[in-house]
Amino acid sequence: MAAVLVQGLRVSLDGRDVDVVDCVDFAIKEGEVLGLVGESGSGKTTVGLALLGDARRGARIVGGSVVIDGQDIVSLTPARLTALRGSTVAYVPQDPSMALNPALRIGRQLTELFEFHQPDMPTAARDERIRTTLHEVGLDADDRFLARFPHQLSGGQQQRVTLALAFVLRPKVIVLDEPTTGLDVTTQARVLSTVRELCATHRVAALYVTHDMAVVAALAHRILVMYAGRVVESGSSAQIFGRAAHPYTQALLAAVPVVSQRHELVTIPGDTPSPGRRPGGCPFHPRCADAVPECAVTTPEPVEVGAEHTVRCIRAAELAAGTARTAPRIAAAPAGRQDEVLLRVSHLDAFHGTRQILHDVSFELARKECLALVGESGCGKTTLARSIIGLHRKHSGGISFRDNEMAKHARDRSLELRRAVQYIFQSPYNALNPRRSIGETLREPLRVLFGVPSAKARTMVAEALERVSLSPSLASSYPSQLSGGERQRVAIARALVCRPEVLVCDEITSALDVSVQASIVRLLRGLQDEEGLALLFVTHNLALVRTVADRVIAMRDGRLVETGHVDDVLDQPQDPFTRKLIAATPEFGAAPVLSREDRT
Incomplete structure (x- = not known):
């Protein structure tokens, strides 16, 4: 018996006949984990909130039913909903x-x-x-x-x-909304294991909302793929990751990095259409490599291409029966570091109060090089990054740019040095001034660092937004009107308009969709090749490290425990801690094989 039964769910913008999600149907059994994946703006969180009888500000549930524990929560009074939330339906947020x-x-x-x-x-x-x-x-x-x-x-x-x-x-049901986004791989593995065990032990039906395809492969029994407010493919984990039939699902999978092999991340052209601007016919057809003229005028209906494997595509049967797409193209190995060292850290010790966080940290970063810094939360990665940028002053040792010692405090550094060494913060929610529009945020460094006049700055802002896959029309928006992924891309654009020589990236892709992540990786790689940009890439995503980095440093408890060429470290790790990090990294091949009995 299903613990959750959703039929014909429709959520629209309040006062307007504009659908946020439409025609959403699914069921979740007791003890089952259902993964809900898709890009930002696809409607994932909206569906998750609907299980609590809620809708985001400016939207409301206008059709369909959400039956939980025998009750259609769409028809419940506010008082009944308040009693239900937390006891019958629980929610785990992203942050x-x-x-x-x-x-x-x-x-x-x-x-x-x-x-x-x-x-x-x-x-x-x-x-x-x-x-x-x-x-x-x-x-x-x-x-x-x-x-x-x-x-x-x-x-x-x-x-x-x-x-x-x-x-x-x-509770009977739990909604998990991107709960491992900001966690390191070992902590993420513990959280995912905990979710799996608790759902099985207490027979809780779980809806796991995420953009991380590797995570959902290792956790979910079944998967729904959403695009533009509708479910475009649904099936078991094995079906989605082994026999994906919808072009959108295939494109998402091609954008996912894997830790075992360096390959080209394939970007999806264009952007997810927002409610009210979705094209006719199949909403994915403007971005689809398999589209035919009929796709622009025909609204696809669900087609069953296998046992409980459904695809919303007019070419579903043809694509499912055809030969599998070729594997992602193997990426070329890094060309190797340049001789010109831009950033040098020498015997750095850092403290929080009397507690020592960093112990004798030394490394070099060369022009055109990407050096990845990996480790568990609390190991000192961000303290190191903030020391370099001048936001953490309680340290000793040397930090130099082009062999010139940098002042400990950012305010004591010259404008030229502040331009040359830029920082992108981890949290997209705290990185932007909520009282400034996106355009004002991007124009400010152009004014301060380059003295660019307002008319030219507007053009440069539009170009900067397009570089990070955002519409120039967002320049008039405020941070509160953007998703987490959109805010992060604005933060990246703000750093790039400064034309930096060294870019310190602190977990900058953790809030991004895999497709946007792929485009950002391609952008940064292009800047490395064309402008000689050097990257210190702080991350917990070892699969991304394989794709983006030339060298990697593993840090534990404030000490560097292993360093070397990325392929050498990931293929033949010497330190037990590095081996632990790699083993904890989820990958498609790690998806559990679940019998029907396991799912009931």
Whole structure:
């Protein structure tokens, strides 16, 4: 029996006959994980919120049904919905720091759930449930941990606390909205294992919303692929990753890097159409390599191409029966580092208060080179990056650009040096000034660094937005009107307008779709070749490291434990920690083989 049954779901912009999602049908069984994938703007989060009877601001559910635990939640009153959320349907957000109350201790936040939803539960039973759930998500359950505030936990611990908050009331359904986006690979592996085990143990039906195809391959029993508000392909994990039939699904898979092999990431031309601007016929046809004239005028209906494998494409049967597409083209090995060293870090020690974070860190970054820096959360990667850019001053040792020592504080550096060494922050939500439009954000460095007049700056802003696959029309928008992926691309564009020589990238692709990630990787590679740009690429995505980097450094507890050519390190890691990172990286080949009994 299905724990969730969604039929004919339609969500429209409030007061306008413009669909955000339409004709969405699916079911989730008890204990099953259903992956929901697609680019930003495809409607994934909208569908996830609909399972809570909610819609984003400016939209509302206008059609269809969402039946959970025998209730159609679309027809429930606000009071009934409030009682249902958290107890029957739980939600795990992308950013745990935004979900946890910074003023309340962890124990208090867990206790509040029982006081609201199950006030009659005896105190002893409630406390036992809290401690048991914390153990289930891999956290301490002692009084010291319960007394901590969220800011005293790592990102991975915060995310596992949100999992505990979701599972502690034993809901029937859980919606997970990109919950591992900002986590390192080992923490991500623990979180995914926890989700899998808790859903199986407590027979919870889960909807896992993500843009990370490798993650969903390792976790989900079945997968829905969304584009422009509709499900364009659905099937088992093995069917989607082994026999994808929709051109959009095939294009997404071609854009995904893998840790075992360097290959060219294939970008998808164009952008996902926004609600109200979706073309007639098949909405994917303007971007589709397999489109025929009929695609522009015929709205495709779902076609079954295998057992429980459905594709919304007028050429579905033909494409499914045809020969498999050729494997992604193997990328050429890096040409090798240049002799011209731009950035040199020598015997760097860094501190937070009295605690030493970095220990004797030394490396060089040459012109046209991409040096990847990998490691678990808390190992010191961001402290190192911020020290280089002049945002972390409590350090000793040397940091030089073109053999000239750089001042510890960014404000003490010349405008020319600040232009030459640019930084892209990890969080797209905190990187942009919410009171400035996108155009103002991009024009400011042009004015300060180059004295560009306003008329010319507008043209340069439009060009900068197009370089990162954004429409120039977004120049008049504000950060709050953009998705996380769009904000990150604006942050990348802001750095690139400065024409830097060294670019420090701190987890810049973690919030991006695989297709946009592929376009950004291609853009950065082009800048390396054409302008000699050097990249310090801080990331937890080892699969991306294989594709983008020339050399790689593995860091643990503030120390460099292994360094070398990227292929040497990833193919034959010498340090046990590096081997652990590689083993924890999800890959298509790691997708579980699940029997029908496992899925029921």
